Amino acid sequence: MNRKPFQRRVYWNEPELNWWESFYLFEIIRGLSITGGVFLRNMGRWLTGRKGALTTYYPEETRADYAAHNRGKHILTQRPDGRPQCIACNMCATVCPAKCIEIEAGFDPEDAAHPKYASRFEIDYSRCVFCGFCVEACPEDAIRMVKVVPDLPGSDRGDMWFKRDELLSWMPQADVAKPYPPKAGGRDGGTP
Amino acid sequence: MRALPIAWAVDETVSGGADFSNDTWWLVVVKAVAIIVFLLVSVLLAIWFERKVVGRMQYRPGPNVHGPFGLFQSMADAMKLLFKEDVMVRAADRLVYVVAPMISVFCSLLVFAVIPFGGTLVPSVLFSGFPGIVEWFGDRSYPMQIADLNAGLLVVFAFGGVTVIGSMLAGWSSNNKFSMLGAIRSASQMVSYEVVMGLTVVGLILIYGSVDLGEIVRQQSGVLLGILPAWGIFYQPFGAVLFMVAAQAENRRIPFDLPEAESELISGYFTEYSAMKMGLFMFAEFIEIAIIAALFTTLFLGGYNLPYMSDAGFTLPGGHFIAMSHGAVVVTQLLVFLGKVFVLCSFQILVRWSLPRFRYDQLLRFAWKFMLPWALANLLVTVVAVWAIRGAGA
Numbered sequence: 001m002n003r004k005p006f007q008r009r010v011y012w013n014e015p016e017l018n019w020w021e022s023f024y025l026f027e028i029i030r031g032l033s034i035t036g037g038v039f040l041r042n043m044g045r046w047l048t049g050r051k052g053a054l055t056t057y058y059p060e061e062t063r064a065d066y067a068a069h070n071r072g073k074h075i076l077t078q079r080p081d082g083r084p085q086c087i088a089c090n091m092c093a094t095v096c097p098a099k100c101i102e103i104e105a106g107f108d109p110e111d112a113a114h115p116k117y118a119s120r121f122e123i124d125y126s127r128c129v130f131c132g133f134c135v136e137a138c139p140e141d142a143i144r145m146v147k148v149v150p151d152l153p154g155s156d157r158g159d160m161w162f163k164r165d166e167l168l169s170w171m172p173q174a175d176v177a178k179p180y181p182p183k184a185g186g187r188d189g190g191t192p
Numbered sequence: 193m194r195a196l197p198i199a200w201a202v203d204e205t206v207s208g209g210a211d212f213s214n215d216t217w218w219l220v221v222v223k224a225v226a227i228i229v230f231l232l233v234s235v236l237l238a239i240w241f242e243r244k245v246v247g248r249m250q251y252r253p254g255p256n257v258h259g260p261f262g263l264f265q266s267m268a269d270a271m272k273l274l275f276k277e278d279v280m281v282r283a284a285d286r287l288v289y290v291v292a293p294m295i296s297v298f299c300s301l302l303v304f305a306v307i308p309f310g311g312t313l314v315p316s317v318l319f320s321g322f323p324g325i326v327e328w329f330g331d332r333s334y335p336m337q338i339a340d341l342n343a344g345l346l347v348v349f350a351f352g353g354v355t356v357i358g359s360m361l362a363g364w365s366s367n368n369k370f371s372m373l374g375a376i377r378s379a380s381q382m383v384s385y386e387v388v389m390g391l392t393v394v395g396l397i398l399i400y401g402s403v404d405l406g407e408i409v410r411q412q413s414g415v416l417l418g419i420l421p422a423w424g425i426f427y428q429p430f431g432a433v434l435f436m437v438a439a440q441a442e443n444r445r446i447p448f449d450l451p452e453a454e455s456e457l458i459s460g461y462f463t464e465y466s467a468m469k470m471g472l473f474m475f476a477e478f479i480e481i482a483i484i485a486a487l488f489t490t491l492f493l494g495g496y497n498l499p500y501m502s503d504a505g506f507t508l509p510g511g512h513f514i515a516m517s518h519g520a521v522v523v524t525q526l527l528v529f530l531g532k533v534f535v536l537c538s539f540q541i542l543v544r545w546s547l548p549r550f551r552y553d554q555l556l557r558f559a560w561k562f563m564l565p566w567a568l569a570n571l572l573v574t575v576v577a578v579w580a581i582r583g584a585g586a
């Protein structure tokens with residue numbers, strides 16, 4: 001039995017404690033005063049009516065640091081007469097990687113310019129990945145994404161299907177992409 | 193009572209001590225039920241309090257949904273634990289498996305039987321305006337303590353020592369290697385720190401000459417060195433620190449939570465426990481926090497008394513005496529005891545959420561190579577000092 005005696009390996013980043021630190025008690029007191037100080041500071045904030053936490057209460061509060069170009073919930077743009085701009089071409093539903101857009105086309109003989117419209121337009125937010133491909137694919141600028149995130153928390157997953165009328169919440173007075181209100185005589189009310 | 197040279201201001205007439213024999217059985221039952229209900233409620237509150245405090249420490253709000261300030265959160269948790277499926281491990285030793293959590297809680301609760309949470313209650317003085325009550329109680333007096341045993345401190349250590357059997361049995365009976373490891377760790381840790389805890393208290397017993405907790409509290413209402421209150425922490429400052437550390441190690445919470453170290457042993461000795469059986473272990477843990485606080489208060493911080501205060505009133509350092517009515521004394525003592533326990537519980541919560549966990553070899557080395565020698569040195573100094581002050585052979 002000539003086993004080598006155990007030798008503890010010395011690591012290159014071995015911490016070196018001076019006697020003060022290795023006495024441990026004072027360093028413990030220092031640690032306790034750090035956490036205690038944080039506690040007192042936050043408690044003081046709560047007691048004076050401010051919020052002493054970094055937490056954002058998710059459904060009730062909105063974080064202030066969303067980017068201006070954040071891809072939040074979808075909106076369907078409208079013609080000046082209030083009808084959706086969507087022509088039910090299904091491009092967005094085709095390009096959608098999550099396959100979460102469902103469109104049903106309707107026929108409107110009264111509008112000669114756009115006889116085909118979306119009678120049903122639903123987005124399943126339980127599957128949407130917020131990639132924005134639908135916005136890029138749309139030839140009519142009918143679907144956009146806004147900064148506001150959809151109001152998803154609920155007790156039923158069926159509530160995560162957003163119907164067409166909920167998506168038709170776009171009510172601008174001015175718009176960067178289109179003259180609004182549209183020029184008189186424009187064929188489809190939007191394109192100059 | 194033998195008057196001590198150090199605690200010279202103890203009032204002999206006040207600290208007569210109540211007689212345990214005139215306690216009727218129903219009074220003991222009332223006190224026991226009151227204490228147990230109080231403990232159950234305060235455990236729920238303590239869990240809420242701890243989570244709230246930790247939230248503050250970590251920039252979180254803590255529980256805030258159920259009830260005002262989230263107060264009912266722990267009640268909801270307890271409800272959930274009660275209604276959960278109680279999984280019985282098929283390979284477990286059934287009897288021991290069921291009994292183990294009961295032992296833990298039972299011993300924790302029993303320790304509170306001997307801790308005095310107030311001085312002596314004399315109903316005939318308290319209700320002196322009501323002749324019927326005065327006549328009913330006569331000249332009887334009741335200590336505000338469930339069992340006024342003259343071996344109180346020994347009872348504390350006896351039942352504190354039995355608590356470890358609960359965790360050992362739990363780990364052994366659930367037939368799981370993680371539980372087993374947790375139980376072994378728990379056993380060796382508890383045995384190591386029990387020694388240190390005992391040794392730190394021996395010095396105090398020498399000074400007070402008594403293991404009766406009520407007597408110890410009464411002796412602490414005097415004055416030390418003409419100005420300081422005669423609290424145990426001034427007699428034994430180093431012993432108090434050692435006692436606090438050892439007591440927290442006994443409680444098996446971070447930084448001493450090796451028996452249940454989540455990252456190593458899943459959940460340690462109660463890995464296989466579910467529903468309220470696991471809840472009982474958590475319950476025992478929180479009662480132990482209160483026990484440590486109450487014990488430290490009783491031994492080192494003058495128990496239920498304010499500085500210089502006794503059952504009759506304040507005896508200030510200059511010898512000036514301020515009398516207090518009996519009702520005021522009773523209310524003050526109860527509130528002061530609760531306040532001290534609350535502060536010490538908060539300190540333990542602060543420690544638990546600030547410090548990282550020991551390695552296991554560090555833990556045992558700390559007990560045997562640091563705590564034990566210093567506890568012995570402390571005891572030695574105390575013995576020599578007591579011998580020198582009281583006079584050799586006196």
